[in-house]
Amino acid sequence: MPQTFIQWLSLVGAVWLQSINGTNTNFPAYSSQLKTLLSISQLQLNNLVFASDAGKLFGWISGIAAVYMPLWLVLMFGATLGLIGYGLQYLFITNQISSLSYGYIFLLTVVAGNSICWINTVCYVVIIRNFPSNRQVAVGITTSYLGLSAKIYTGIVDALYIPTKRAQAYLLLNSILPLLVCVIAAPLLRDVKVGKCRRMRGGFIVMFVITIVTGTYAIIGSFNWASKILSPLKNMIGMIVCLLVPSVILFGEKIRDVLAKKLWLNGEPKVYNSKIEENMSVERVENGVREDEEDVSEIEDHEIGVMEEIGVKPSHVGSLDLLLSFLYLLHSVSLAVSCHLFSTTFSQGSKYMISGTGSIVALTAPMAGAFILLLNTTNVALYVSTAIIGICTGAITSLSVSTTTELFGSKNFSVNHNIVVANIPIGSFLYGYVAALIYNKGSNEHGQCIGMDCYRYTFIFWGSLCFFGTFLAFILYIRTRKFYSG
Template identity: 45%
Template sequence: MSPNVLRWFSLVALLWLQSINGTNLSFPAYSSQLKEFLSISQFKLNYLSFASDAGKVLGFISGIAAIHLPLPLVLLAGGSLGFAGYGLQYLCIVKKMFTLSFYQIWGLSFLAGNSICWINTACFIVAITGFPLNRQVAVGITASYQALSGKIYTDIVHTFFYSSQREAASGYLLLSSLVPLACCLVTAPMLMREAKAMSFSSRDVNVGFIFLFVVTIATGIYSVATSLLPVPAVLALIGIVLFLLAPLAIPSGVRLEELMSSTRSQQKVYNLEAPIEEDQKKEEEVDEKAIVGVREEVEWTKLWKRLDFWIYFGLYLFGPTVGIVFMNNLGQISESRGCAATSSLVALSSSFGFFGRLLPSLLDYFLSRNRYMPSSPVSMAVSLVAMVASFLLLLIDSDIALYVSTGMIGVFSGALTSLSVTMTAELFGTKHFGVNHNIVVGSIPIGSFAFGLFAAKVYRDGAALDGRFDGKCFGMYCFQTTLIFWGMLCSVATVLATVLYLRNRKFYSQKL
């Protein structure tokens, strides 16, 4: 198999991996049932949601491992950690095979959260090195599929496990344990780390990405439609599987074209063929020199000396992290407002998050050549302003406002996640990207704990006002103060994004 075909097979493998790697996105769908099964308070439930995010604190280990180990091994390590983290919870909580303390369950959630970092690291490195001239496009498309995870797991649970709420919760735990490991085993042989010494045919890339955009957009529209309309879960699931298989047409088409080209070249005279090979080498050289958009290479041990790093770290802490904290609390937000369709909200947020992560790639691919594409910090600032508006809209006591705001937060938090991957590479280079980005993502557990703890306190105080002893709060006031606080944090992140742009505006002007 030629390197070019393998490169596209690797990209398809990344789509599959990311589509099942967002196991934490389905947590809101069964968090209320988990709270009842374990007989824990809202504070302890917040600690469990924080545990998954806390696993990202050690995410930098996966980046270091990727420097020294083959990427398939990094991938399989991630699948194995998730298998242990969720699998042991399933055997303990659902099957009652043994008893674990709350702190032990917390540790398993931490392990499961760390597994996501290993799979992400392998995926991002393959996307960046496999398509160096189109890394925003490759990263954005593959990262967008991770937002589908909540939708995919919800459809599977509704198809096979939804006879009762308890069985639904057990289904999420079982699937989160088995599906990522199985997908890692299938895709590990398909990963290609390096794209050196190969021809980058601009025609192949353009045709491949345009086809992939069409399939991806169609997948997102289908996902949103089946989240909003009363479509049987089994039909929704079959459709998603077919859409996930559709990108295989790209490497198959490239392979067919290579076979046809090989047949034609055999009919040519050797002297006529030589200039073609020479031109191909020149094309490779030009393409290698065209790999731009990185200011400098910064080793991960020197990040803390950079002011840009601390500004960027704060930006991620007060921006994308707040969107994650909102998702962690979506089940309780929905319940407190009297909306019973929590799983539908999770699927809706997942589907719109899919478009949000894809949006930067679409804009970069079609607008960057015309110099209309805003820089990454500016795009992040715009997304953060929209996040502030979304939290303010949530203050309206209406199911419509809840659905619209959830969709908006899904879109713009997804866009922030996609943009952050590219901005890490722009600010600190690609050589140490695996470690550097995981250090930036380390802000997630800090925000998840602090901002989630604040939400739990406001929720508990609201339950006390109702005079309830079961710890449940009902009413708009349960999260009203929290929503205002989250909106203020996003406002701070907007200022930090602006500062980051002003400090690097010369670099971004040259990049354009």
């Protein structure tokens, strides 16, 4: 099978996996029922929210596993963790398990949250290995589909389940759907040895257009007026079609290979063997050099990064730069699922304008202004701020993957990246409790708080953190700019 076909095959598989890997976004759909069954307080429920992210604190285990275990096994292990974590909660919420204590539910929520790390790790490792010269674009496209997860799960539940069964439906889908998709995608995620590779700009343009169309459909389908045109069943079918569309690039690649073979055979009818069939299925050779190839030998074995180039060992987890990478991502909280899908626009463009670290500076600053803008009580300010925050956090999520590779190399990427994303549960814990404290301070005797006064100081606090995050990202950019400019 031609090398480029395997590369695109792995990209399609990663897109499908990312599309169903946002299971923790479904927690609000069944949290109220858990609160009732467990007879817990709002504070204890907030702890479960933290537990859904706390699994990422142990994401480094999946990173180590990806180094020593076959990637398909890492993928299936992650799906199994999700089956256990969400499956047992489903049995509890449907009264098929007589009783589970709050402590067990907390632990199951952590396990379920950790399953996401295993699937993400496999996706990122395969994409970075298979697209070394286009990793930022490839990662940006696949990561953007993660923002589609909530829409996919909601679409399925709306189409197939009655309102009274929604909580059970989300837990059932969270446990089964990732496992099914992992079984389908596991054979597609092949690691190909990349030496000389054809330029893939055309293929990425097609994927980019497909991503934009999918994001547009997801946003339109979320509007109330769209429900008058699209029934829940039609909306679900539309989302499934959107997820299948990326596979057309495989057919296009296959047709291109067939045409290339015919051109080659017409030019050299006597010379044809298995080696030619495998290696000459790309562009026609002119003057002994392939016309449409790209030499990636310099980055094929990209095991060291910017930090080692300037004298800092990438294995030093406690290094200043890894700490800065951790801190400037600590403040990032994804608030807009649909806008997240458009993050690939910025992460692709920034590759050609400024470095990854510089791009993060440019993306973090607008978020600070967006949180301050939320102090304005108009609907326009709400929509604009949410869009800015969603787009910027989505782009930063994409950029953090490729930037981690640039800074610390690809050899230990699976471990380094999972250390960096540990910011998510820590940020969820800290910021969630700060927001809760500010909310409670403004609550009435019934424990309710309504209006801007409940969130004003929260927005100011988050905006200030974004300014601080911009400062940290700028320091990181200053430390690495000489390498990029050189």
